[in-house]
Amino acid sequence: MDDQEFLYRVRELAIEMDKLADEFGVRDRMMSVMVVGVTTVDIFGDASMQAVYSYNAQTKEELEELTDFMKETYDPPEKEDDDLDDLLNGLGISLN
Numbered sequence: 001m002d003d004q005e006f007l008y009r010v011r012e013l014a015i016e017m018d019k020l021a022d023e024f025g026v027r028d029r030m031m032s033v034m035v036v037g038v039t040t041v042d043i044f045g046d047a048s049m050q051a052v053y054s055y056n057a058q059t060k061e062e063l064e065e066l067t068d069f070m071k072e073t074y075d076p077p078e079k080e081d082d083d084l085d086d087l088l089n090g091l092g093i094s095l096n
Helices: 003-024 060-073 081-087
Strands: 032-041 047-056
Touching: 003 032, 003 047, 032 060
Parallel strands: none
Antiparallel strands: 032 047
């Protein structure tokens, strides 16, 4: 499966989500932000992203509420190396 097909399938799912909101009659109360992207790096090391995105917000204030919520609840993944270093810290064991 290539990147374009993947993004096309994601777009189809976003359309289904919109249909579901209509089916349940919540579109006027639904708030959502979706961004799904695939990055590529060219021969010069420059990155670019192709993305599918969808916003369901009635006002700019609602959009700001959503982005504030995303920032406040974001929990970056821990690096695997850091976990092992923390576990071995103080035991006198080195992986170097």
